[in-house]
Amino acid sequence: MKVVKFSGAIVEFEPEKLKKSLLKSGASHVAVDKILETIQSQIYNGITTKQIYKMAFGLLKKESNSHAAQYNLRAAIQMLGPAGFYFEKYIARLFNSEGYKTITNQTLEGKCVSHEVDVVLKKDEELAIVECKFHASRDVVSDVKIPMYILSRFNDLKDRKQTIFTNSDKISSCWIVTNNRFSSDAIAFGNCSNMNMLSWDYPKKDNLRHKIDSSKLYPVTCLTTLTLAEKDKLLVLDIILAGELIHNIQSLERIGLSQNRIKNVLKEVTELCKYLNHES
Template sequence: MKVVKFSGELVEYDKSKLSRSLKKSGASDEVVAEILNKIEMQLYDGISSKKIYKLAFQLLKSSANVHAARYNLRTAILGLGPAGFYFEKYIAKIHESLGFETTTNVVLNGKCVSHEIDVLLLKNDLVKMIECKFHSSNDAKSDVKIPMYILSRFNDLKDRSYRLFGSNRAINSCLIVTNNKFTEEAIKFGTGYQLEMLSWDYPLKKGLREIIDQYKIYPITCLTTLTQFEKEKLLAVDIITVKDLIEQNDWLEKLEISKNRIRKILSESHQL
């Protein structure tokens, strides 16, 4: 059975891969087996991976909203676009949860030119700059030109003193973050020049997906109980993560959402 990927590539249907992604949602083995059975009854040669994903999402949602929300995570991160402005804020929120002080969109003068830095981190008196590469589709990859370009920016900024986090400090290191994947050449280049890199699946077992699941730092865009309009309104007032929404849930009333729906939204949020 052939499946058409997002990129247009034809591949064999992989039941084990679909099973693993369903299990990552938190669904039980019994629910996963039932969903796989229902999906396979609707498969045909040349079916798109997008259609399989939609079938799985709807079946998970009928089982439990929270499972669908976790399964929808990668697509939900695309909802932090289209330009990636909210993705940068989301990456800052993740690092706040990891114990860093953060600030976003800072303009600094380098040795040769000025640079707008997506995120700056402070921990143990060391400053790290983060450059985010946001892709608006799941099949795009960050190639070797990305770390090459960012290395040149880092080199123009390092070894200089700036007023950061209330003191004069230098930028000590650089991290490149993407919502998708790096090519092998990009990883080789970044590793060779000691650039830290974080993508959906890199470093192995320590990628963005694992960090989000481990620390429960989910974006509000993964919530199945919110409409697209509501998500956009909440992002605009800097409610980026599900934790933000729980802590500032009065915004749900300000959006004139009914009490019954608010209970459902907060129930899904707390389960995540």
């Protein structure tokens, strides 16, 4: 069975690969096998992976909103656009959870020119700039030009006294974070230049997907009980993480949700973020 990928490439359908992604949603083996059986009975030669994804998402949603939300993670990250402003805020929240102090959207003076910096991090002796490369399409790869460019900015900023968290901050390292992937040359150059790199699948054991799943810091755009317009309104209210709704129910009232819908949203958030497990 041939399927058409997002990039347009034609490849063999891999049921085990689909099964693995479905299991990552938290759904049981029984539910996943049932979904896989349904999909295999309906797909045809030349179907797109996008259509298969929609089928899988719809079937998962019938099983559990929270499992569908988790399965929808990569698409939900892509909703933090279109320019990536909310993606920068999301990445700052992610680093906050790891004990970093963060500040977004800073203009810092370098030796030669000024630089607009997406996120600045501070933890212990490390003070780092973070460049967030957001892509609305999952086919776009960050190539070697990206770390080359970021390295030149870092070199212009490093060891220069800045007023960020204190009056005498000095940039000591840099990060590149993308919601997609890095090319092999980009990774090789970044490693050679001692740059910190984080993408959807890099590094292998502590990549963006792993960080999100392990911390349960899912973006509010994951939620299946909200419309796209409602998610956008929450982002404007600076509600970036689904878990932030647990202690900010009034934000759901502000965007016009009924009490019954608020109850459904909070149920999904609780299941998705495992709040009950944390509190027990």
